[in-house]
Amino acid sequence: MTSPTPLPSSVDDALAFLTDQSYVADRALATVLFLALRLGRPLLLEGEAGVGKTEIAKVLAAGLGRRLIRLQCYDGLDLGSAFYEWNYPKQLLAIRQAEALGDAPTLYSEAFLIRRPLLEALSPQPGGAPVLLIDELDRADEPFEAFLLELLSDFQATIPELGTLRAPEPPLVIVTSNRTREIHDALKRRCLYHWVDYPSAEREIAILRAKAGGIAEALAAQIVGFVQRLRGLDLFKSPGVAETLDWAQALVQLDAIALTPEVIDQTLGVLLKYQDDIARLRGSEAMRLLTDLQAELSQKPLGR
16 A cells, blocks of 8 residues: 655745645745644635635645545535535435335434535545645635534534544645635634735746746746736736636647737637726737837846
C-alpha cells in the first residue's frame, strides 16, 4: 500500500509544494496554508470570483494524493443534500419484506444511509483524510452555517437515529467565499483566514508561464498588462485569473502573436461576461487601453 504524501514541513516547503502543482502563490498564502495544515484548522479563503480559491483545494488534493470531496453551496442548500438522507424506497422495501417474513426491520442503520459530501468527509478514506472543499459558502443560507460550527470545530456531527459521528482523522478543510454576504463571526473563529487578492503583474505572468504552455513572453506581458488595466475600470465584473488564462489559451488557439484592436474586439467574450462591460470596452476604449499599454511596455517590459 502506498504511503500518503507527507504534509509540508515548513512555509518554504508549502511554497515549493504549490509551485510543484503549478500554483503560483505568494508567501502569505503559503504561510497560512502551512499553518492550517500544521494546526489542523479549516482555512477560509475570501476574494473575488476567479482568483484561485477553489484551485487551492484541488492542488492540495492532487499533490497529497488525497480524495477531494466538494460541497458546492447554493441558496436553499439543506442537510439532506449536504450531510445525509435516509433511503426511503429501500426502507419501504425492507418493511414489506419484513412483513412477509413476520419480522420487525431495523430501518435506521448504515444500510439505509445515503452519504452526502459532509458525511463522506467524516468517514475513513483509503488514502488518508480527504480534502473537503466547502465552495462558495456565502451562497448558502445563514442557518446552514450554524450546522457547520460543530463540524468545523470538532470534526463531528450528529444523526439523531445513529448518534454523533466523529472523523477518525480530521479532513483538510478549505472553505471559500466570494463575499456576496458576510460569513458569521462564529464560523470565522473556527478557521484561519486569508484574503486572496488579484495577483501582481509579475505573479500573473508567472501563472501564464505555468498554466498556458507555449505562450510567447511578449504576448503574455500584453495580456496581463491589458487585464490589469481592465481591473482598474468600474466594470460590473472584473476578469479574474481564470479569465486571464482562458483568454491566453484562446489567443494561442487563434495563433495571435500580439494584441491588436481587432483581436481584442473579437475575443472580449472570453474575458468579460456581461454585455454592458463588453459594449463599454469594444472600440475606442479598448484602443485607448492598448495604446497606453504599448507605450508602457516600450519603456518597462512586464515580468522581467
